[in-house]
Amino acid sequence: MIKMRTDVLAVAVVATALFGAGCTNPNSTATGEGTAERAGKAVDSGAETVKEGASEAGKTVATGAENAGEAVKGAAENAGEAVGGAAESASEATKGAAANVVLTPKVKNALITSKQIDASTINVETDSTTKTVTLVGTIPTAEKKTLATTLAQKALTDAKSDYKLRNELKVGG
Numbered sequence: 001m002i003k004m005r006t007d008v009l010a011v012a013v014v015a016t017a018l019f020g021a022g023c024t025n026p027n028s029t030a031t032g033e034g035t036a037e038r039a040g041k042a043v044d045s046g047a048e049t050v051k052e053g054a055s056e057a058g059k060t061v062a063t064g065a066e067n068a069g070e071a072v073k074g075a076a077e078n079a080g081e082a083v084g085g086a087a088e089s090a091s092e093a094t095k096g097a098a099a100n101v102v103l104t105p106k107v108k109n110a111l112i113t114s115k116q117i118d119a120s121t122i123n124v125e126t127d128s129t130t131k132t133v134t135l136v137g138t139i140p141t142a143e144k145k146t147l148a149t150t151l152a153q154k155a156l157t158d159a160k161s162d163y164k165l166r167n168e169l170k171v172g173g
Helices: 002-022 031-113 142-158
Strands: 122-127 132-139 164-171
Touching: 031 122, 031 132, 031 142, 132 142, 142 164
Parallel strands: 132 164
Antiparallel strands: 122 132
């Protein structure tokens, strides 16, 4: 587009010069000198117009390049943030999965190794999203339910876990 604009301006300069050269000044005594002088002025004027057009075209290109640079910078920042967010999410998911793999067996083992309760009817569920370990199932008495809570809480403390314990065991059964 800039090349086309420069070409059009150049054609305009040449046309103006030729038109000026063809006109004669009736007051001039030397028609050839007046014509040459007018043609020279027309060429100078046309050259100035081309120069101004080229300057404007250069400014337009510079502005366009600056805008493109800002757009690329913004896109790169957005991509960086997206990658960082995905990495953070993956890290959190990995931590959650690791907690599930570690905490569930620790709590279940604490319940199984106790000779005071029958852990065969107790399920241990670990939720990394809410950071909660839940005891689910049935237990014969309220005292055994309290003991299960104590054993499970000790297992979490020994594991240096910040997970909460919920006891949803049903008494009787």
